[in-house]
Amino acid sequence: MSEHKRNRLWLKHCLLFATLFIAPSLSSYANADAISEYVIKVKFIHNFIRFTQWPTESDELKICIYGKDPFGLEIDKLNGKITNQRKITITRTQLIEEVKSCDLVFLNIQPPKRHLFERALAELNEAAVLTVSDANKAADYGVMIELNITKDKIAFRVNHTAAKNSDLKISAKLLRLAREVI
Numbered sequence: 001m002s003e004h005k006r007n008r009l010w011l012k013h014c015l016l017f018a019t020l021f022i023a024p025s026l027s028s029y030a031n032a033d034a035i036s037e038y039v040i041k042v043k044f045i046h047n048f049i050r051f052t053q054w055p056t057e058s059d060e061l062k063i064c065i066y067g068k069d070p071f072g073l074e075i076d077k078l079n080g081k082i083t084n085q086r087k088i089t090i091t092r093t094q095l096i097e098e099v100k101s102c103d104l105v106f107l108n109i110q111p112p113k114r115h116l117f118e119r120a121l122a123e124l125n126e127a128a129v130l131t132v133s134d135a136n137k138a139a140d141y142g143v144m145i146e147l148n149i150t151k152d153k154i155a156f157r158v159n160h161t162a163a164k165n166s167d168l169k170i171s172a173k174l175l176r177l178a179r180e181v182i
Contacts, residue, residue, distance in 0.1 A: 036074070037149070037154065038070050038071045038072070038074055038075075039074050040154050041071070041134065041147055041154065042071055042074050042075050042077070042078065044147060044154065044156065045063070045075075045078075045104070045106065045132060046078055046081075046083065047174075048104070048130065048132065048145055048174065049061060049063075049083050049084070049088070049103075049104060049130075050083055050084060051170065051171035051173060051174035052130055052163075052168055052169065052170050052171070052174075053168065053169040053171075054103060054128050054130075054167075054168060055128050055167040055168070056128065058086060058103075059085075059086060059087060060086060060087055060088075060089055060103075061083065061084075061086035061087065061088050061089070061103045061104070062088075062089050062091060062101065062102045062103050062104075063075070063078065063088060063089070063090050063091070063102065063103070063104045063105075063106070064090075064091045064092070064093055064098065064099060064101075064102035064104070064105045064106070065090070065091070065092045065093070065105075065106050065108065066093055066094070066096075066098075066099055066105050066106065066107050066108065066109070066120055067094070067107060067108035067109040067110075067113075067116070067117075068108050068110075069092050069108070070108055070134075071106075075090055076090055078090060096116070096119055096120050096123050097123075099120055099123055099124055099129065100123060100124065100127050100129065102129055103128075103129060103130065104129065104130040104131075104132060105120070105124065105129055105130070105131050105132070106132050106133065107120055107121075107131060107132070107133040107135070107138070107143060108133065108134075108135075109135070110135065117133075117135065117141075118141070121141060121142045121143070124166075125142075126165050126166050127166060128166050128167050128168060129166065130144055130145070130163070130166075130168055131143045131144045131145070131162070132144065132145045132146075132147065133145075133146060133147070134146070134147040134148060136148070139157040139158065139159040139162075139180075139182055140159075140182075142159060142162050143159060143162070144158065144159050144162045144163045144166075144168070144170075145157070145158055145159075146158075146159070148179075150179065155178075155179040156177075156178055156179060157178060157179055157180045157181070157182065158170060158174070158175060158178040158180070158181045158182070159182050160175065160181050160182065161182065
C-alpha cells in the first residue's frame with residue numbers, strides 16, 4: 001500500500017473516531033470559542049475506557065491522576081458515570097503505592113521528576129492498569145496509550161505489547177484509530 005493511501009486511510013479512521021465518539025460528546029461545547037486541550041483529552045480517556053476490557057469484573061472503574069492534575073474540574077464530570085456497567089470514580093494521588101489500585105492511571109510527571117514516572121511504570125509492570133500519558137514518547141517507555149498533539153489535532157499511540165502483557169484487551173476498533181500501534 002502506498003504512503004499516500006496509508007495517510008488517507010489513517011485520516012479516514014481519525015475522522016470516523018471523531019464523528020462517532022468525540023463529536024457527539026462535545027455538542028455541549030459547540031458555542032465555546034475554544035475547547036481546552038484537556039477537555040478533549042477527557043473525552044478520549046472516557047472512550048479509551050469504553051474500548052478496553054479488564055481481566056477482572058468489578059462494579060467500579062477507578063481513574064487515577066498521578067502527579068500534577070492538568071484536567072481541573074473537567075475530569076470530575078466523569079465521576080459517577082456508568083461506563084460498561086462500571087461506576088467511574090476519580091482519584092488524584094502523589095503516592096506511587098496507590099497507582100496499583102487504579103484501573104486507569106493518567107501519568108503526569110514531567111522533568112525534573114522523570115524518575116517518578118519510571119518508578120510508577122515499574123510499579124505497574126504487568127498490573128491490569130491502563131496507563132495513559134501525554135508525555136513525549138511515553139509509549140516508547142511502556143505507557144499503553146500516549147496522547148499527543150500533531151498538527152493542532154489530538155492523536156494517540158498505543159503500546160499494544162504493554163497492554164497485552166497486563167492482560168488488558170484493547171478493542172480492534174480503537175487500535176485502528178490509533179496514529180501508531182507498537
